[in-house]
Amino acid sequence: MSLTREQMAQRVAQELQDGFYVNLGIGIPTLVANYVPKNMDVMLQSENGLLGMGEFPTEETIDADLINAGKQTVTTVKGASIFSSAESFAMIRGGHVDLTVLGAFEVDVNGNIASWMIPNKLIKGMGGAMDLVAGAENIIVTMTHASKDGESKLLSNCSLPLTGKGCIKKVLTDLAWLEIEDGAFVLKERAPGVSVEEIIAKTQGKLIVPDHVPEMAFL
Amino acid sequence: MAGFDKVVASYEEAMIGLEDDMTLLAGGFGLCGIPENLIAEIKRKGTKGLTVVSNNCGVDGFGLGILLEDKQVRKMVSSYVGENALFEKQLLNGELEVELTPQGTLAEKMRAGGAGIPAFYTATGVGTPVAEGKETKEFNGREYLLEEAIVGDFAIVKGWKADRYGNVIYRHTAQNFNPLAATAGKITVVEVEEIVEIGELDPAHIHTPGIYVDRVVLGTFEKRIEKRTVKAAE
Numbered sequence: 001m002s003l004t005r006e007q008m009a010q011r012v013a014q015e016l017q018d019g020f021y022v023n024l025g026i027g028i029p030t031l032v033a034n035y036v037p038k039n040m041d042v043m044l045q046s047e048n049g050l051l052g053m054g055e056f057p058t059e060e061t062i063d064a065d066l067i068n069a070g071k072q073t074v075t076t077v078k079g080a081s082i083f084s085s086a087e088s089f090a091m092i093r094g095g096h097v098d099l100t101v102l103g104a105f106e107v108d109v110n111g112n113i114a115s116w117m118i119p120n121k122l123i124k125g126m127g128g129a130m131d132l133v134a135g136a137e138n139i140i141v142t143m144t145h146a147s148k149d150g151e152s153k154l155l156s157n158c159s160l161p162l163t164g165k166g167c168i169k170k171v172l173t174d175l176a177w178l179e180i181e182d183g184a185f186v187l188k189e190r191a192p193g194v195s196v197e198e199i200i201a202k203t204q205g206k207l208i209v210p211d212h213v214p215e216m217a218f219l
Numbered sequence: 220m221a222g223f224d225k226v227v228a229s230y231e232e233a234m235i236g237l238e239d240d241m242t243l244l245a246g247g248f249g250l251c252g253i254p255e256n257l258i259a260e261i262k263r264k265g266t267k268g269l270t271v272v273s274n275n276c277g278v279d280g281f282g283l284g285i286l287l288e289d290k291q292v293r294k295m296v297s298s299y300v301g302e303n304a305l306f307e308k309q310l311l312n313g314e315l316e317v318e319l320t321p322q323g324t325l326a327e328k329m330r331a332g333g334a335g336i337p338a339f340y341t342a343t344g345v346g347t348p349v350a351e352g353k354e355t356k357e358f359n360g361r362e363y364l365l366e367e368a369i370v371g372d373f374a375i376v377k378g379w380k381a382d383r384y385g386n387v388i389y390r391h392t393a394q395n396f397n398p399l400a401a402t403a404g405k406i407t408v409v410e411v412e413e414i415v416e417i418g419e420l421d422p423a424h425i426h427t428p429g430i431y432v433d434r435v436v437l438g439t440f441e442k443r444i445e446k447r448t449v450k451a452a453e
Contacts (some may be wrong), residue, residue: 066391067251073446079322085322085325085395085399086326124299125300131321131323131324164345
């Protein structure tokens with residue numbers, strides 16, 4: 001069975017470490033916040049200028065002056081800080097954020113990522129995605145392994161305009177956990193019940209399959 | 220003694236000198252911390268041909284979106300647009316030009332503009348459409364893009380409190396691009412919720428020192444919420 005969105009978020013959450021500053025993109029990455037282990041302190045960075053994003057407010061505490069990068073009303077946690085957009089991207093570009101999780105349309109064997117623009121469709125913009133992928137050392141891309149039409153999103157060369165070049169090393173799809181090494185995807189884990197053959201069939205870029213590919217474990 | 224007093228009495232006075240075809244910097248992220256009354260004054264004034272540098276372009280009927288109604292904007296420099304149908308229509312018609320700029324690069328362009336730095340190198344956008352036509356250079360084995368700073372003829376800023384000397388503090392994430400825009404306008408206008416006497420703000424807590432600010436005007440704000448999200452009642 002392919003992973004649900006919640007399971008994908010749970011798997012990403014296994015990569016968190018105590019004391020991590022983390023930037024979560026829109027969509028599945030946002031769900032990761034729900035699976036931070038109880039015994040762990042993680043601080044969420046929102047690129048509009050907030051470090052220490054808390055949960056959604058109540059009707060009583062809602063405040064138009066306090067939003068996240070997805071423009072949703074939020075709260076702050078104790079120990080949070082707020083700053084300008086330049087400061088926010090200084091910490092992103094300067095490599096101070098420990099983990100960035102974001103979605104994509106395509107990733108290729110050279111660590112290129114395409115996530116913001118489909119030619120001939122309305123282009124809304126890249127927001128902070130190009131800065132995030134260029135600045136972060138540790139990035140996890142979350143996306144479905146193949147499109148609804150069955151087209152692989154793990155390619156030898158991205159076909160869409162790039163968001164960043166050579167910056168992706170880890171990809172979680174609904175089928176597999178993969179890492180990019182020396183111009184190939186390396187299959188590290190597979191979703192429970194998903195066969196190696198299915199992953200091979202749905203991966204267009206070069207794929208290295210070790211002798212043993214463990215199933216992902218969920219608590 | 221009035222040499223540092225930046226307070227003006229009206230929005231009309233606040234926007235004196237804004238002319239057609241100028242470059243306008245605006246603070247705000249989405250609808251959060253936008254100078255909503257200064258934008259409304261520009262709409263009233265009818266200034267046309269503007270190049271507007273702002274992370275977003277408001278929504279239909281609010282924020283910078285209202286400047287599209289009478290086609291006052293010639294070009295937007297933004298990281299994310301298209302939350303408004305009118306924007307999309309004018310873009311497809313060719314009535315509006317857009318220069319998409321990565322959010323961090325946009326912030327740094329304003330910061331650099333205000334700090335007297337004409338250009339800077341960044342890894343953001345290398346190998347992407349953003350890099351087209353731009354000079355690159357390698358530092359320590361990595362490729363970087365040369366990005367030019369932005370200076371505006373006018374900057375419009377939304378603060379929380381200001382003193383009469385134009386020292387400004389922002390509230391929560393309504394800060395965003397505001398302090399950057401404030402530094403990079405040849406004329407910087409700040410609208411605030413409260414004007415206090417000098418000495419009332421802690422000097423160590425000032426976000427935008429008054430040296431960057433030319434005019435301060437007192438306003439009342441709708442503060443529209445773009446995505447109202449609340450947690451389920453417990």
